[in-house]
Amino acid sequence: MCRRKTTRLWPVWTVAWITSHRTWRAKSWSPARPQVLTVKPTDERADAVVIGAGPAGLAAGIRLAQAGLSTVVQERHWLWGGLNSFYKLGGRTYDVGLHALTNAAPKSARKLPLPRVMRQLRIPLEALELGDQLGSCTVFPEVSLDFSNDFEQLANEVRVKFPTSSEAFDELARELAASPHDVRGGPVSTRQELLRRLRDELLVDLLLHPLLWYGSPTPNDMAWSLFVVLWKSIYEEGFARPRGGVRPLLKLLTRRLKAAGGTLRLRSGVQEVLHGNGQTEGVVLDDGTVVRAPLVLSSAGLVETLGMLGDDGQQHARKKSVGPMTFVESCTHLKQSAPSLGFNKTITFWNNSPRGIYAPSTPEPFDARSGVLCIPENYAGQDSEPEGILRMTVLSQAAAWEGLEESHYAMQKEAAYQASLAAVAQFAPDPSPHVVARDVFTPRTITHFTSKLGGAVYGVSAKVPHDAAKIAGLHIIGTDNGFLGIVGALVGGAGVAALAAAGAQPQGQGAAP
Ligand SMILES: Cc1cc2nc3c(=O)[nH]c(=O)nc-3n(C[C@H](O)[C@H](O)[C@H](O)COP(=O)(O)OP(=O)(O)OC[C@H]3O[C@@H](n4cnc5c(N)ncnc54)[C@H](O)[C@@H]3O)c2cc1C
Missing domain, CATH: 3.50.50.60 (FAD/NAD(P)-binding domain)
Structure with a gap:
């Protein structure tokens, strides 16, 4: 491996030209000449x-x-x-993503992933000016579970709402707290394993819902090794937001x-x-x-x-x-701040049907029965903005968007957006009367801007x-x-x-x- 302190890229055309030129002189005109012509002066090393x-x-x-x-x-x-970029539209700046930075551990937790990687990159963690979430929840028609960066809140919710499973939950939580992030192997189906331990399908659905939404490349289930990482990243370490978002x-x-x-x-x-x-x-x-x-x-x-x-x-x-999990994401600007309209959670993982759904929306282009609502203002330490912001994500599938001609594509985008608003209105204030601007991204947008086939957000x-x-x-x-x-x-x-x-x-x- 060539190690140099200088990092300038250097063109190799000189070397290539000399080599080709020598070849031409030593051999004959015909084989060497095309080589000289094909070497571009812009080639680099x-x-x-x-x-x-x-x-x-x-x-x-x-x-x-x-x-x-x-x-x-x-x-x-x-x-x-990449998938978390930003852009301007109609004089407003939009972030493509950033609901949450997971692994919101304090700097003192030096060995945890976020402080460790920032040290490796030689960027002080304080430079991110992270603000903790104010509180999130998972909402199903009959029951909800609140959680925050204090794990005890989730444990208490389980104790109160699922008393017969609470002992098994505490044991699971202790086991996971003692586990490293990178466990290998484990059960193939986390859902089956959790059912075996907790013996309550609804509780399993509720606990899995945020983890599926924030990282599972597979529908409705995930490998145990991934579950451990997501549990630690989301429930144990929690959500934070850099002041000012992704930029x-x-x-x-x-x-x-x-x-x-x-x-x-x-x-x-x-x-x-x-x-x-x-x-x-x-x-x-x-x-x-x-x-x-x-x-x-x-x-x-x-x-x-x-x-x-x-x-x-x-x-x-x-x-x-390519992986099957892709989404329709929208970013909405509201007339006034979202908390002042009654949106008081940081992130809500909703599911407007009795059982948890996390699967491609086949055969429809979108499915708003399950989704995520994020209110970026509901993190500590954010600057107040004149307009409130609301992000919504719903299930989708890439194939249904491919090949749609432009007017039909625009219609489907609008339909997905309206369905997202209607779904949110089932568990939170209706945002519709307060919308001043919005943009909607589909799997097609994701592929267009990131070259990710099938808009696969969580990959293979x-x-x-x-x-x-x-x-x-x-x-x-x-x-x-x-x-x-x-x-x-x-x-x-x-x-x-x-x-x-x-x-x-x-x-x-x-x-x-
Ligand atoms: C709408 C949305 C919201 C999200 N919100 C969150 C969130 O709140 N928190 C969170 O932790 N994660 C979030 N994610 C997921 C997160 O963005 C991704 O997990 C993360 O960006 C993956 O990083 P990556 O570098 O592996 O890939 P990417 O971010 O996909 O970056 C890959 C880059 O490679 C470029 N590229 C591809 N092919 C080529 C090529 N041939 N030549 C040159 N360049 C190429 C692409 O243009 C892209 O910039 C979100 C994703 C989406 C889509």
Whole structure:
């Protein structure tokens, strides 16, 4: 591995031209001449290329650059942030996502994921100015469970509302509190395991609902290892929000990348990963530029990355399917602050039918019987804004949106939005009379702006080790490597980058957030 303190990318056209020129002189005109013409003066060399400037890619880029490797982060979109980016529309700024930063642990909890990854990235945790959630809840037609960053609140709710299961719940909670984040194996079906322990289907539905919504790539259930991570990230450590939302977090990451000597290139997607003899050789960008590098870390997704490997990779990719879980998300601006209208929870995980639903909305383009309502104002320490904000997420499925012609597409978006408002009005004040502006994202929007096939927010169902592509120097990072959500993606990207930079042997699958 070539280690340099300087991080400037250098064009290789000079070397290539000299080599070709010598070949031409030594041999004959005809074989050498095409080589000279095909070498583009823009070809470059780097120690590492990172595909994608979402949280995993930015964290990986920082870690590689900090290790002294010349690193370039290639992003196809014109903005960074990936699935959690931001944009302006009609004079208003919208965040694509950010309901919550999970793993809201205090700085003193040095070993927990968020403080640890911020230390690794050399960004002070205080710079995020995190504000804790005021309180969230899961609402079913007959019963609700409140929870906050104080785990005791959830435990008390279970004691009062499910007294016959409360002892088993306390035992489960103790066991999980003592468990590390990265347990391996365990029961295949968390739902079955929880039913066996708690013996109450409704309680299992209620407890699983927020965890499914905030990280499960599979419908209605999840692997035990993922459940442990999500339980700890959401119920034990809790939700927080950087003051100002996702933009300050992304600013800190991009500044840190630059300070460490890394380069971020926007509107500069990767179309092909070059490899030969089982070793990564670099990438070809959308404009045809070749960046030669022995290390490529991809946050584009497993199937998407395999698809960049030429014929063999594409065959391999065809055998894998992209994950089924995708959503319709909307962001609404209200005439006045949401709490002043009676929205007093931070996040509400709703389910307007007797049993918990978390599955693609087949055959419909959306299903608002189950969803998430987030009120960003209901975090401590946020600046007051003239307009209130309300985020709603409902179930969807990608295929139903594909191929819709524009007017029908717009109609379905509007229908999904109205259904979301109506669903919220069943357990909270009706937001409709207070709406001043809104934007709606569908699976099609997600694919358009992040190149994630099928708009799969939580990636492939079966997570893979970072070396799953089986090509030395090519690493899968982020969601499909099993690191979900913003904090998970930061942890995963930083961890794999450290391994790659150290030239360590692949270690296999990591833990999620
Ligand atoms: C609406 C919404 C709300 C969310 N809210 C939250 C939340 O509140 N809290 C939370 O923790 N998580 C949330 N998430 C999930 C979170 O955003 C993701 O888990 C996280 O962004 C995954 O990070 P990543 O870096 O692995 O991938 P991504 O964020 O998807 O980043 C991948 C990047 O790679 C780029 N890319 C893809 N292909 C190429 C290519 N060929 N060349 C160059 N670039 C390429 C994409 O454009 C993208 O920028 C939300 C997701 C959505 C969709």
